[in-house]
Amino acid sequence: MIHRIVASKHISLMLICLLLLVCYCTGLIAQDHDAINAPAASSTLHVTHILGFEGVSNNANGDLSIQDRALRFKPHEGSPVQVPIGAIQDLFLGEQDKQVGGKPMMLAKTAAPYGGGRVVSLFAHKKYDIVTLEYLDSNGGFHGAIFQLNQGQGPVLRSELEAERTPGNRVADEATKRNTEETSK
């Protein structure tokens, strides 16, 4: 009888833990959906700078926008940094699956009894867009920067950048064409 009571107590404890974790995850995922569904009218994107953008610390959160023919990142703490759009060589889009909740969630999952944390891990993940930028500095040095965006925002950034780059590229192409024609004459 005592054994049954103890076992049922354990099971109820485990269920409570799992319930709390699932609630937490659901909240996080709901927040993320709100972020995805937010209108993309303004070209400011809330992103995480993973690494590479000069003058910004790794894993800094901030706003990425295109202003005055430059890609500008304004971290939540610190001064903004920008790169002229003409200096951007390439942009790649990727996708990454990450666990949500950070360290508190990880600790909670580790503390959950009977491997309950592993079950939660199955559901507590989210897909992000990864944008990789390649650009040159004023000395011609090659830089690479990686940003993490909410799913669906990567293509938005790419299309905005392409729209900004097109006129410049056209001018450059025409100049090259003219030079080629002059040389052939």
Add this chain to the structure above:
Amino acid sequence: MKSNRNVSSTGLAAALMIQAVLPSQVLAGVKGSVSPQWSVQVNKVESGTVNIEPAFQVAIYENLLDEVTKTKLFKQVFRDGDRGANDLPNLLILKTTVEAYTPGSETRRAVTTVSGATKLKVQSQLSTREGKIVLQREIAGDGHFFGGNLRATHNLAHNVAGAIKQSGLPEPAPSVAEP
């Protein structure tokens, strides 16, 4: 008798101080005179025949720049294409080619612990501008347990910097004095 004791104890103390200070100064002199004369240019990471995500290539490159700078072996660390490195006399070039890449999964790591690791293996080559190879080694970097998949690139860069540190750089050619 008393004065003799005083003299001997002072002498002993002086000898101990000299012994404690001298080796570190000598070592510092050796390190300071040879290693910092080299500069290094980190080239872009080549993917070779391996299908690797551009984010990983860029992350390896940026982490290499950080880790090589941290070694304090080089006078200057240049990026690929930096015009500042063009006319520099004592320049080493670090080339990295990816040889193997196994994409990992953070979720699989969280659920199973044992699987889902990101694995990277590169061929790292440090050579002079003239093509003389100073270091050539296969180096691996894995991302197990905690953190995102890109953590493997940090571990890899750390291992490359460690290999450079262990290799011991050759003495650079003496610079020619301007007339």
